[in-house]
Amino acid sequence: MIYPYIPHTDEDRKNMLASIGVDSMEDLYQDLSEELLLSEPVPISQGRSEDEVTRMITSIAQRNKKGISFLGAGCYDHLIPATVQAITSLPSFVTAYTPYQAEMSQGILEATYEFQSLICEITGLDVSNASMYDGANALVEAASTSLSNKRRATTILVSPTIHPFSLMVLDTWAKGTGRVIKQLSEKNGLCDFSNLEESLGEEAGALIVQSPNRYGFLEDYSGVADLVHQKNSLFVMSSDLLSLGIQKSPAEWGADIAVGDTQSLGLPLAFGGPSCGYMAVTKALMRKIPGRIVGATVDGQGRKGYTLTLQAREQHIKREHATSNICSNQALSALMTTVHLSSLGWAGMEEAASQSYVKAHYLAYHLVQLPGITIPWESPFWCEFPLVFSDSKKMRKFIQELRNEGIFAGVRLVVLTKQVKDELVLLIAVTEKRSREELELYLAAARRVMK
Known part of the structure; x- marks a missing residue:
């Protein structure tokens, strides 16, 4: 039975x-x-x-608290065109999986090929794979690729201002393997490159940085790539894709590998996932990029077709030659990003990035006029910024009072880093989705609490 x-x-x-x-x-x-x-x-x-x-389960779910989100720290509430759900909800896409029998699934292969093309266009790099599991996974795979690219390399230099979760995943990846994760120092909320040259020993395979960083600040990498390349190491840059609508691309900074998460382009918050990582590399690293690459070709009759190619993974080549054991990709999430970007176009992407910038700066300007609140350091930021409170009681009251009015005020950084220095830091994210009325509602509540 x-x-x-x-x-x-x-x-x-x-x-x-x-x-x-x-x-x-x-x-x-x-x-x-x-x-x-x-x-x-x-x-x-x-x-x-x-x-x-x-009905019983629905009644329980309705007890979840809903509100206006100013939460960020790696997961953001952006506008998503209706076309994203309409197209990706089609039965032919919902169960999509980048297949082994490529010739049988030309549709999803073509969609993945378009995803790769968009990633290359936005990052400025030559080759993209079919996506990674998420941004942290992409970053670790970039570290692995970097070590495989340089003989006897065992160390990955890391900016201390990358996302705390990415640091955790890197540490887990390196544990017990002989690999070393070495953090540079931090200064005024940015990575301090003053000792970079002496830190770049023969054992260093790569330098990994992030912009916007964990505080939301945009970092300046002028001359960094040159120093890294002088030691035959790779320069890896993690970015929010949407921010690249208005800031320099990884290629313009001289990066060899660009990684990150596509959550800000077409993927809803959904209680934190699923997400989709991207990874793009220079042509020199094309045969070392992990996962899958979809390529365009022609058949015997001259018709255009798509196929999986350059799969540097242990299912297809000898294990000792494999860059990674990653054996899948985020096909549906990558498709959602592709539909989102196709709906927006470059002009729409720039508009969304610019609105996020302007609205974040509007809120930040008015918040720092209140007593007991400051923004540390004078660094440029995009859509997210750190607010520092004078004492913890005020901070807790601020968060609770705004929640009572249906506003999620921000993310306490200490929850992510577990570091005492971040105890009074609140990360506030403002996207193009936030209206003028919602910004004023936030400010009105803030003024009542901090008066």
């Missing part, structure tokens, strides 16, 4: 809990705050109909 669902027995659960070293199911969730946990089990008794269960 075939069962649609076979639950674990009490003995199964007991053995699994013992294997991972906890005494109860409650211990698995001890790190979650009480407000996130149900005080009572979901009252689904045996024999409930599908409709009853759906």
